Amino acid sequence: MRGLGYRRNSTARALKTRRTGLIGVVSPGDSTFGPSRMTLAIEEAAREAGYATALSVVRDPDPTSVDEALEFFLDRGIDGIVVIAPVVAMAEAARQxxxxxxxxxxxSAAEQTPDMQVLGIDQVAGAxxxxxxxxxxxxxxIAHVCGPEEYHDAQGRIIGWREELRDAGLPLLPLARAGGWSAADGHAAARRVLARKGGDQGGGEAPDAIFAANDHLALGVVQAVREAGLSVPEDVAVVGFDVVDGADFFSPPLTTVRQPFEEAGAAALGALFGAGAGGPDGATVPRVRRGASSGSSRGPSLIQPRLVVRASG
Amino acid sequence: MRGLGYRRNSTARALKTRRTGLIGVVSPGDSTFGPSRMTLAIEEAAREAGYATALSVVRDPDPTSVDEALEFFLDRGIDGIVVIAPVVAMAEAARQxxxxxxxxxxxSAAEQTPDMQVLGIDQVAGAxxxxxxxxxxxxxxIAHVCGPEEYHDAQGRIIGWREELRDAGLPLLPLARAGGWSAADGHAAARRVLARKGGDQGGGEAPDAIFAANDHLALGVVQAVREAGLSVPEDVAVVGFDVVDGADFFSPPLTTVRQPFEEAGAAALGALFGAGAGGPDGATVPRVRRGASSGSSRGPSLIQPRLVVRASG
DNA sequence: GGAGAACGCCCTGTCGTGCTT
DNA sequence: AAAGCACGACAGGGCGTTCTC
Known part of the structure; x- marks a missing residue:
């Protein structure tokens, strides 16, 4: 009889079992690159585990908006929540x-507490x-054009840049903070880097390389370098971050760092229901196991990115 | 009393009212650009209307996968479904x-039937x-590097290119079909275009402009043009499609066509519950009204894109 | 193995109260 | 003053499943 047209009513089932089989993903509305890929990965892992995924987009990542998204999910009796929190304010709001x-x-950087797991991609290692x-x-x-201050990833990349320079005994050049993550922002910041020809605190000469905090910034950096009459990579090498679509055909093709977003998304779902808890229908969800590779014991579990070498540096 | 800690159980409510207040979005898993922006827009519009949004990603856009996604939603008692269908197979599967x-x-092109509304962005007009x-x-x-055949958008852009050339009395050059949407695909296709120096059916000379079916393809096209010893835009103008992030800092900055994805997403939600039906709590959802601008009366309602002129052509 | 209770909400029907004519 | 009316409080059944007895 189930063969012809019968379909179990999941609402009644949820009422009785007190589990909706729904998980919620809170995602920032801007900068659709990383977050959207993680969302897709979470959804696929969730479906695999028998869960459906609900989405809630947060336009401005302030605590109230995140709170609203969380409340929205709680009202709907969601079984678990993944918060994609590129900015500090989102991670903090989730804590509440x-x-x-x-x-x-x-x-990539937020303090873990017993009832809030954090995991991400190791930005320090990538940088x-x-x-x-x-x-x-x-x-x-080697100069660095970094992203906006409120982003965990921007901060992590600064730290990695500093650590590597320090360990190599190389001079620490002054930092150029971009106002956003776009090519225009990278262009403006790189002009500042190139303008300070010497004499200031960072050291005497112009940089021979610029590490940009992402590929779009790098695009603007390349442009600025050329406008200064220099060539990439001969005079100034440039590397980016993210492996944006088309980066292999930028001029020159961009050396950059690949972030395993898919892996991070899948890991997040594993962590949600990892502690022996089963799926909505009782099946066991495999727990993610992945060693924390840096930072204190209360920091997030980190996934390693990978360098992609091309012509720009 | 509701003030302190009471929260209405939406599951019980759904059981009684037979409405879950959930809508489903079926989205392709590849090419995350357009679809992901539309998904975000749908979610925001849905939340505005009191609905939550569930997501189901389809990795390979074949009919069985789409069917599975649809079944998945039906099992969960969803109130409505939006299918983002860039490829023909997805649109057809939705019909079932x-x-x-x-x-x-x-x-952007699929036949509308009484119980399946279709809407999209006018690719013909954009081209x-x-x-x-x-x-x-x-x-x-003016040559055209077009996208893979199974994509509605690729077909629409070909039609627009042809129509405009025909109406202007310009020669119709042979088409170069790219194998995908990436810069590498565009590069390969453009090399073919530039290799046929003359003498074949398209006419005698090499093109003085190439319209690429999207910005990534355009990136590869620019590269191929340069490898042929020609310059952009002096010898060969290039225009793309999509207004990808960073396109303003490509070298040269890319002339391209902006698709109002957000508007399309919001319109889809409006169309779902437009016919006087209210939201999950009875509130009325504003219906989208937008004239169909081309095609037969059974074709989709179309939203107009906009040209963004920069240096490449 | 089959009957029945319970999940929490919505909705209906009944009754009681207070006000009007 | 008695009867009618309007409205609010309250109890009960049922949604379809799961789980116990």
Whole structure:
């Protein structure tokens, strides 16, 4: 009889079992690149585990908006929540949630507490890979165009850049902070870097390499370098971050760092229901196991990115 | 009393009212650009209307996968479904769904039936804008690097290119079909275009402009043009489609066509519950009204894109 | 193995109260 | 003053499943 047209009513089932089989993903509305890929990965892993995925987009990542998204999910009796939190304010807002439902936060740097797991991609390690590659290519004055302050990833990349320079005994050049993540922002910041020809605190000469905090910034950096009458990579090497679509055909093709977003998304779902808890129908969800590779024991579990070498540096 | 800690159980409510207040979005898993932006827009519009949005990603856009996604939603008692269908197979699979739930398909070309609304962005018009701009800039031999055949958008852009050339009395050059949407695909196709120096059916000379079916393809096209010893835009103008992030800092900055994805997403939601039906709590959802601008009366309602002129053509 | 209770909400029907004519 | 009317409080059944007895 189930063969012809019968379909179990999942609402009644949810009422009785007190599990909706729904998980919520809170995602920032801007910068659709990383977050959207993670969302897709979470959804696929969730479906695999028998869960459906609900989405809630947060336009401005302030605590109230995140709170609203969380409340929205709680009202709908969601079984678990993944918060994609590229900015500090989102991660902090997630911390406020009631302990009634498991929460995992995807962020490269946020303090983990017993009832809020954090995991992300190791930005420090990624930045070090980029800078190490530059330095092994013989560059010695490596500047950094970093992203906006409120982003975990921007901060992590600064730290990695600093650490690698320090360990290599290379001079620490002054930092150029971009106002956003776009090519125009990278262009403006790179002009500032190139303008300070010498004499100031960072050291005497112009940089021979620039590490940009993402590929779009790098695009603007390349442009600025050329406008200064210099060539890439001969005079100034440039490396980016993210492996944006088309980066292999930028001029020149961009050396950059690949972030395993898919892996991070899948790991987030594994972490949500990992502690032996089963799926909505009782099936067991495989728990993610992945060693924390840097940072304190209370920091997030980190996934390693990978360097992609092309012509720009 | 509701003030302190009470929260209405939406599951019980759904059981009684037979409405879950959930809508489903079926989205392709590849090419995350357009679809992901539309998904975000749908979610925001849905939340505005009191609905939550569930997501189901389809990795390979074949009919069985789409069917699975649709079944998945039906099992969960969803109130309506939006299918983002860039490829023909997805739109067709959506047609098979039972009439128990309203469905709207986001596709630039698919036949509309009484129980399946279709709406999308006018690819033909967008392509005509691009080609018209080229021709008004004095170009007369305008080639087209088109996208993979199974994509509605690729087909629409071919039609627009053809129509505009025909109406202007310009020669119709042979088409170069790219194998995908990436820069590498565009590069390969453009090399073929530039290799046929003359003598074949298309006419005697090499093109003085290339309309690429999207910005990534255009990136590869620019590269191929340069490898042929020609310059952009002096020898060969290039225009793209999509206004990808960073396109303003490509070298040269890319002339391209902006698709109002957000508007399309919001319109899809409006169309879902437009016919006087209210939101999950009875509130009325504003219906989208937008004139169909081309095609037969059974074709989709179309939203107009906009040309963005920069240095490449 | 088959009957029945319970999940929490919505909706209907009944009854009681207070006000009007 | 008695009867009618309007409205609010309250109890009960049922949505379709799961789980117990």
């Amino acid at each position: 949630i009631s302990r009634t439902v498991p929460v995992v936060v995807l962020a 070090r890979m980029a800078v190490r590659h530059l330095r092994q290519g013989g560059r010695e004055r | 769904i039972s009439r128990t739930v309203p469905v709207v398909v986001l596709a 005509r804008m691009a080609v018209r701009h080229l021709r008004q800039g004095g170009r007369e031999r």
